[in-house]
Amino acid sequence: MTEPNRLALTGNKVPEPTATFWIIKVLATTVGETAADLLATNLHLGTQLTSIVMAVLFLVVLVAQFRTTRYVPAVYWLTVVLISVVGTLITDNLTDGLGVPLAVSTTVFALALIVTFAVWYRVERTLSIHEIVTRRREGFYWLAILFTFALGTAAGDFLAEQLNVGYLASVGVFAGAIAVVAIAHFAFRLGAIVSFWIAYVLTRPLGASLGDFLAQPTGDGGLGLGTILTSVLFLVAILALVVFLTVSRRDRTPARESSTAAREPSLDL
Template sequence: MSDLIARMRPALSKVPEITVMFWVAKLLTTGMGETTWDWFDGSLGQAVAVSLTSVLFVAAMVTQFAVRAYNPWAYWFAIVMVSVFGTTIADLAHNDFGIPYTVSTLVLLGLVGLTFALWYRVEGTLSIHSITTRRREVFYWTAVLLTFALGTAAGDWTASTLHLGYLPSGLIFLVAFVLPAVAYRWFGLNAIVAFWLSYIMTRPLGASFADYFGGPRGRGGIALGMEPVSIVLTVVIVAVVAYFAITRVDRPRGLAACATAEIASSPSAR
């Protein structure tokens, strides 16, 4: 049995199955990342906030890469910290270096496209169900980080540069989030393309609504405050991840197949 497990380990997926609850968790993390960075930056100061988020981001990545198979706590901790760190990157580019949101959005869009092109050229697929090797995992998390940074810049571009405000921006990105699913369901859009288009849209969608609830009235928010919004979102995210851990509804199919094979090969099953 140990030989069987050893052979199966490289094929274990470290990415969850895509369910409705996956999208719920993803949207929650995008909003939480946006408000948490703003909260940290405002209350701790930029230097401390950048240091803290950088350390937590590295810790999350080390943890995620260290586990041998999908672990909901490790995976969603990594997603949360990518969300916070992606916001950090986009905001520093604009606030500290004066890069316009239009420029940062276009540059990040190009980097996302380049990452996907290189990933596909090297691996021949962009399917998240194929994240079973270290190299593919590197491509995956690089793409995820860049899409989070892109989404932050795009959300700020529509809200600030185009002067649409948070709520109208959120509604626009909501439509953009749903359209790939519609195109896949009724017009034959490739499933992988549909997934990544919707995935990219989750960042500005979640962030726009989070900013709407927590942001100042002068910028189109309802001024509940970044701290309380961050805390509430964090509590809900923990509850959702606990649900994943207990029910295993997001367990990758590869893990289920491996468990079945292990049971069938065990002495007690003979």
């Protein structure tokens, strides 16, 4: 009998991690940082009201993502942009609203992510992003993504602001860390699944630090472009790349891989 959570799916629900994938991911994380600041501060909605509005919008889009039967670039990347904003706001609420130290929130979100991976693997016997072919796996996937964004926000703010490293220097630190992961993977055969998720976490503070550097006033160590211009520029870039992926279909998982590996336990990406 076919499993209930596979009935409506016709293929992998997430894109392949191509170069375009990583570019859009960094752009989305930057928008998550600047858009959250824009809504909460520049438009005077406040962190709490912004959090409610964005959480509702995210849930609506997430339902749409779950209702699709295959990977749809526009829906998927809209979900990523919104979860980026929500992840940022979760950390901001903990830090600014409840006074939770960034070191504590970084540690808590790291543990939450580890637990998510552990339960995910225990239940599914695979963490492969090539094989998000059931509703349950998709649920684990988006929960992990949420924790990576919240963790990345906390870690980025901790380094740039609390440790006074600065925005531009933080960009260099996280870019360098991603380069080390890439070298470890391609030159020293670090496991694909470990490499992917470490890089995925690191792109969040990289994008956030980049967004802060571009948007913050020059007196605070930024370029002074402002949150509106920075958000618009990056959203336009994301839109152009998503249109490209929709037309080219370069980030689709081949159907033959999805149909075989879905039945086999695997630690590979």
